[in-house]
Amino acid sequence: MSDGKLENAETVLEVNHLAVTFTGKETVHAVRDFSFTVHKGEVVAIVGESGSGKSVSAMSLLGLLPRNAVVSGDVKLDGKPLDVSYLSPEIRKIRGRQVSMIFQDPLDSLDPVFTVGEQIAEAVRVNDPKADKATVTARVIDLLKSVELPEPDTLRRKYPHQLSGGQQQRILIAIALAGRPRILLADEPTTALDVTVQQGILDLLHQISRSEGVGVLIITHDMGVVADIADQVVVVRNGALVEAGETVRLFHYPQNDYTRELLDAVPKTPLLGGSLGSDHAAAVVSATGATSAPAPAASDEQPVLKVENLSVSYAPRTPDVVHGVSFDINHHEVLALVGESGSGKSTIVRCVLGLAQQTGGTVMVDGVEYLKQRRREQTKTRHKIGVIFQSPMGSLDPRQTLAQSIAEPLIYALGVPRGDALAKAEELMDRVHLTRDMATRYPSEISGGQRQRVSIARAIALNPELLIADEPTSALDVSVQKDVIALFRELQRDLGFACLFVSHDLPLVASFCHKVVVLQHGQEVEYGPVESVFVHPTTDYARKLILSAPLADPEVQHERRRLREQAATA
Amino acid sequence: MSEQQSVSKKKAVGFAAAVKTPMFIVGASMVSLIVVLCVFGPLLLPYHPNDIDLKSMEAAPNAAHWLGTDALGRDVLARLLDGGRMSMLVGVAAVFVQVVVGTILGAVAGYAGGWADSFIMRITEIFQCFPFYPIAITLASLLGANIWNVVFIIGFLGWTGLCRLVRAEVLSLRESEFVLYTRALGLPAWHIIIKHLVRNCYPVILVNATLAVTWAVLSEASMSFLGLGVSQPNSSWGNMLSQAQSLRILSSEPWLWVPPGAAIICLVLSVNFIGEALSRAVTPNKPHIRDIDPPSTWKPTAKQTDAVQAGA
Amino acid sequence: MFRYLLKRLMIAVVVLFGISVIVFAIVHLQPGNPYASMLDPDTPPDVREEVMRKLGYYDPLPLQYVKWLGRALTGDFGYSIQLGSKVSFLIGQRIGNTVFLALVAAVIAIALAVPFGFYAAIRQGKVSDTVLTVVNFGIVSIPGFFFAMILLKVFSIDLRLLPSSGIVTAGAGYVGGQAILDILRHMIMPAIVLMLGEFVSYNRYIRSSAGNLLSAGFVAPLFAKGLNRRKVIFSHIFKNAAKPIITILCLQIPSVLSGAVITETIFSWPGIGLLSYNAAISRDYPLLMGIVMMLALVTLLGNLLADVLYTIVDPRIRLSGKA
């Protein structure tokens, strides 16, 4: 990769003063003033907080917005002006031929009742209407090969749901490439995917831009992805351009406050950085700020949660989803459950809470198998456990006010009178830095981060001995995530609970947890202190997982890509 | 997340938004008008709906009888207003039965799962398979023909749809994390069902209930046609209309069929409007992209341009 | 697939059994004697009693049920009290007429509902959509029997265009094309009445499912890859809409059949609806049970058919012994 080459490259897409307004019941200025340029063979990343108008901007270039959207701005494609203000014939002509788009959710973006081959063939025929059947098929197979899918001839006869997420995303890319476009608009192409799969897609996009000279515009909120793939970065906020620049420069010398805030919010993770193998546990402790967490209690004490040989199945006579997992958590200790999506993290959480069918092993809280107890005692134990579920929206009843949600366990579990409970709820809201005037709002009326805090307030209402938090930050953008984690640390220090922390975000785990369990297909592949597992992973899977988590550091990512490419050619 | 946020936002304020739509306003005011007329109207009329006057049978509308008289010289207007009470009572009460039965069974089946679910679903299928009229006739003769039996029959045979909907909703709500939370907390099942599950089914229930009103009012009319509806001497719109079932009356005595016919149509139409407004509110349509229905001009409308400029 | 079918059939048997118990119970719980009208009212009481005993009227109810079930399992639904003949014979004579009428009505309804439903879905929220919605509501709000009378008045009396009732011109003995024409002329009014109610529910349902499809995630990508509107709607959306259309078709079977009661009564269309009405009115319980069981079976088969057809139109669905 040489910068010199890029500077001379021709400009493919030039967007100036793009604005999109939605008219209707209320007028939404989704994009106000947005400008950027994409050159041949270059990857441009657009980053910005959720709702800042990234997707809308991309869609507007292809005229894929609803009727109530009013678009204006100067757009030049290959130097020729393109009128994006209405569904002009030119816009329809460039679709799929000069500008293609890769959509965010791969399964949702494919027509479920056509085979993937047919769907690619359609795109081929758009560009070459006179092609005969054999030509089209040949081209489809070529495309499947170019996106590195195995056995293209069987694969093309499959339906979207028969493919994995990564394969589906590759199909979308193949469709996008069918018209040999000059520009590829990729809207969060990897958000729905596992880190390991994500890496493959990013490599593919990178390779396409390099080898075919396609200009790639990638939209993402993951700074790790940006660091990994982008040549240029465009930061957008509230529908307007904040800062743009070459990636390495922007990461090291951010000019704008917002950009800086964005980069600061990314967890700092020396454990995962650089080359694997150097042993520097002490450095970790100081660098992660983990010092704020009290040291784990002596190991001769009774663990708060002890899971032994746990197996779980969702329905009778179906194969287990979790096989023989064991771990324990002491007071003041935070144990992380990590692993790719679907590896059984949430399942373990559910089983610990008695919400999934345990097929083997034991779950002990304070030394008793509480799930086997009678209802009444079981309920008592349950009151010692605080729970935060994965999605902030889903974990609050949309028809309860925030105060009601927080007070519910107090009223119905402890029998606190309603008035007192509501008063206590307001105190708890103070603790999680929510203003009291929010007490009567409904979950839909507050932001995701605020909801997360309501869940936390509710979870600590009963002063839990054990806190179970299932991906409490998965759905948040980095800045909100940072706030939530800070709050978490504070609470843990004050209340001293043991914590089971589920996450797929390795940098976050590295900075926050004491012990870690790595899961693959429901099996425990690694278990131990964070420092040893992350620094000296003993299994290939763990190593791959750790390496695939993109770090928000362009140099590290470039180095990693270089190593991968070497490995591939070797 | 932002999408989820906006959808749920619409849900929470959905009904409030529905109230402002023209469809809702038209429907609600028509229903209110009908209710007011039927509740208070009879008090103002000089005739009792069952007063027989054999001297003026099937009289055309005149000064004394604004809507004429029926085959026994009874005042059609008085019977119309009084019959409206019956028809609406049938509608509301039958829906009440349906909603109560359907919601409870659906919620229990969805929440409990397992054999309870299978059991309730089999019951639901059984009821679903009953052909309406033969069973209604049989039940009517088992129970005798009167308004409460009409209510019972319509409710009894009509709850399955709502039950299935509520069950489906509860099934997905049950796995939602706020319900898992209450279960993890060890709260009693009834609390979870009533406070969380059923409450979150309100949109489904409400929309379905308005459709069920339609169904009940029309079924009462059809049952009257088959001689099973509200029985003499009481009137309902259904039995007034069914008594006018002859080509003779149809061609020469419109005052006997136009009022009840128009009343049924108005009531059903307006209830449907309300239902449609509510259902549009709770199931917000994602707007289609431009290509689906391209504007004829392909240019932003003047109104849109104004809005953009005003906002900018 | 096989296991799935087996399981569904087992469920169907359970459901049919439940239906038979309930219907048997409510029919027999009716006050009085179903055979009452079989004899002259002035038949001496002792003769009456003797006939009743021979008929098994004094058997305890469970025993009567077991007897009925035993025969029903061998496909014998007994004899109609009112009409004397075998229940299976009576049903066999009528079912064809109903199915024919219902099928024609359903085909017309769906043929109209698909284009109107799609049109409304495409124009969602526009004036034309609202107009269609209001028209739909207008149609549902007219009681079917009433609408039928109006048709009769207009087409039979005023215009003298169509015959008022029956399936064929009595005793005319038409053959070939003339016979078909004759049947068609008799069928127009009943089919329209039966069709309209169905049309509205099909139309509303298709409108909403097509609406969902039109805003589904895969639509924008289709346009993005350069397909035109015609191709997107007629190839992609249509194929996706097959499943909702099948659903409504199969699941509406019971409602079409029960709607036929009214239509058949008015137009003297000799179908199963009319037969079931008479059976219920005259407490002809063997006949009623036979009809109810048959309709229930048709309903269950309709549901099963829907599920099996899904697997053909929607590759995502696999039938398994589970679920």
Next chain:
Amino acid sequence: GVGDPNATGSTGGGDTITYALSQNPNGIFNPSLYGTDYDRAIIFNVYSRLVHVDKNQEFQPELAESWTQSEDGKTVTFKLRQDVKWHDGEPFTADDVVYNYTANADPDYPSGGQKFVSYLKGYKDFHEGKTKDFPGVKALDKYTVEFDFETPYPAMFSQLVDYPIFAKHIWEKVPIKQWKTDVDVLRKPVGTGPYKFKEFADGQYVSLEANPDYFGGAPKIKNLIFKVINSENLQAALTNGEVNIADVSDWNPSQIQAYKDAGAEIVQLPGSGGSYMGLDTTNPRLKDVKVRQALVYAADRQSIIDSVLYGHAKATNAIANPEDPNYPKDLNEYKYDPEKAKELLKEAGWTDTDGDGILDKDGEKFTFKIEYSTNSKLNSLVAPILQKNYQAIGIDASLASVDFNSLLSKLLDENQQFDGAFMGSTYRLLQYGANDFWSHWTGQGPAVTGTDLKSFGESASNYLRAQNEAATNVWLYVADKGFVVKGVDGFDPYPYETFLTSNQWTLKK
């Protein structure tokens, strides 16, 4: 027919008469097992009877040429016609007649059987299966049949009028037990009447064709079709030319006018079907004859006839046709008199002690539930009038409508009580007192007896007087029978005999 034959395709040609049936026949085309008037219409055109009644309500020979009766009334001998053939060409003989009544008495006979048969000699033993021999009816020769009675039963003639004779050679092939279920035989009737059976399209029509060999003279038209058309559609069918003859079900002048406008004429004759409200004489409130009489006085029956039936009915004061020769002329007419009703009730101890407008006695209020069946439009008009009449004299009258069969089975159940129930029956000649069963009335000992028609008639008149005095029913009316006839000549019905002249019917030119 009138109307455009191309547009309506109506009656298939100039040689067809279509007769509307308001309901589908059940298809029980056995002359002694049929249950409905619709089956009866077919049977009376396909089969013949031993005797029929003439316009003066006297019995006339049909299949029988003549008959004689012994002094003691115990033996009746019929001489049969010798020129009669079944539609399949077999000759009609005395064996057929004997077979008919032997089957009627058979233990397996799937219905109640004709009443007079049970008065025949040896009935009991034969019916209980004790012997194979039934001496009550025998063929003296090929064309002579003798009936021997245990006790004389002159009313047999009215049953002979009602039940035509079927063919032995057809029915003996089917076990008697299965007579009501064997569709193949039931639905292909072979008779001796003016028309041959051609086709039964269930639910649609029955088509008959002329029997050129009919002993009463070959019909003048080729086809007679009975078409099922519900009464609501009749006007349309008539206008359309789909129908030539139909019953009048509504005497509303505008309805009659509509028929006339459609080109039809109205044929009206005295009816034979009566309507009344049965009173439960065992009901504690109604036990007292004064109370029942009060209920009759309080009913404004003439107004009902004048308004609901537009005068097309006769008032009755007993369960019998006022045209019946045995109907006494001196019955109490119970003219509408609410004052008298109140007086009678007062005498019976019913007064309004608490001033709420409702009569009471011993603390019990006088409630009265009027039950009527839902399948009659007329009832739903008459019942509210009666309700108002009773309310006017202080009775708390209510209405309850149930389907006909529920009502019937309730009345047939001796353990159930009722107040008043609307019933209707066909008042057949020489048949009286059958309906007392419903009123649970046993006032008049062995109801009707006599060795010959004359003494039987006197006994019948006395019976009717007693019934009239006991007020076991609130007798309402016998509605006139009406026919709408369009384009048919020679249609000449009289009471009990609608089809006797069907072989004379022709289409108007």
